[in-house]
């Protein structure tokens with residue numbers, strides 16, 4: 001069955017019992033006792049099954065998927081071709097010891113990933129198990145390549161929760177509260193034009209948000225020779241789906257080139273077609289030295305990867321390794337995901353649907369008193385909810401109320417940033433489901449703003 005026939009066979013949203021229904025509530029109650037406190041919310045239903053662009057809860061309700069397992073399921077949940085590729089690999093082996101032995105799937109997977117990565121130079125790939133681990137790898141690559149220990153990152157950015165990646169993360173205070181992190185990270189504000197911390201406007205700012213690194217940081221307290229890398233998300237993910245000024249990332253590239261600093265594009269959330277290009281950074285015509293990937297690369301099988309210019313390879317064996325990094329099932333899934341994205345040109349689909357959707361959201365919501373900013377690239381879109389348009393005061397309560405209403409109408413989605421609604425469906429989402437999902441959001445915002 002073709003991808004599109006498979007999707008045609010799937011149902012649309014259907015709410016039979018108000019979510020979370022009785023069976024969901026039972027699971028939530030038991031889960032609260034045994035699962036460590038994390039980021040779950042009690043107003044979401046307990047999930048029973050996910051297929052393509054729809055989700056069933058344990059009470060029999062069906063929802064449109066607008067979160068894709070947090071931007072993980074770009075090719076859809078349980079994509080039949082991915083299942084087939086995993087099954088074929090299952091018949092060979094599940095796990096060998098991929099960083100202690102060579103095997104063919106690793107070579108095929110690394111070649112394939114490097115072939116779609118930007119930059120006309122040879123690349124090396126380190127496979128890890130998660131986004132945070134690929135960020136840790138990038139930190140190590142940069143430290144050894146540059147023989148330097150400082151990193152520069154942005155507020156609000158998210159790069160992971162391990163103590164190295166957490167040191168780069170600066171999106172919500174609660175992520176870092178109480179933890180002692182890697183100390184040599186300097187943060188500057190991200191290019192967040194809607195809330196420019198310098199109170200400038202994009203037409204006259206001359207991207208001060210990037211230039212401040214040279215003109216203040218490097219002039220006054222960090223020698224650029226001590227900086228290993230600048231880590232940047234091409235669009236902030238957890239930090240609120242903020243699209244930067246078009247010159248922000250190109251200016252970072254220039255600063256890095258001038259001083260020999262490595263530019264790391266964290267593509268964990270924005271890579272693999274989500275923003276309308278293969279990689280988020282390609283929207284800015286910039287080639288990074290290092291890329292970190294995870295989430296969507298293996299359609300839900302845990303996998304991370306750090307892809308870097310081969311000249312920055314680890315200088316000696318043992319400098320980095322991992323037991324599971326490069327797990328055979330995950331790599332088989334990744335090879336198939338790349339094939340599907342290329343064959344179906346899902347990045348182009350994301351761009352077209354995204355443009356259509358953004359126009360609809362702007363037409364319907366631009367004048368709404370609680371809608372501050374509507375933004376996005378491809379199928380990475382954010383609607384920032386505010387108390388009022390003038391003060392731009394954050395309105396997390398209103399945002400959460402909108403999300404709760406969407407859930408009750410058959411749409412599952414997540415928040416991001418302080419007060420933003422995150423729209424990140426699978427890139428294969430049926431057009432009518434995408435439109436329906438947007439209608440649910442629009443109706444819910446209009447109800448809450450009354």
Ligand SMILES: Cc1ncc(COP(=O)(O)O)c(C=O)c1O
Pocket residue numbers: 130131132133135158159160161233237238266267268269270294295
């Ligand atoms: C940009 C970015 N980097 C890194 C991570 C960390 O990935 P993981 O949760 O797989 O460790 C995330 C997770 O949301 C992310 O969005």
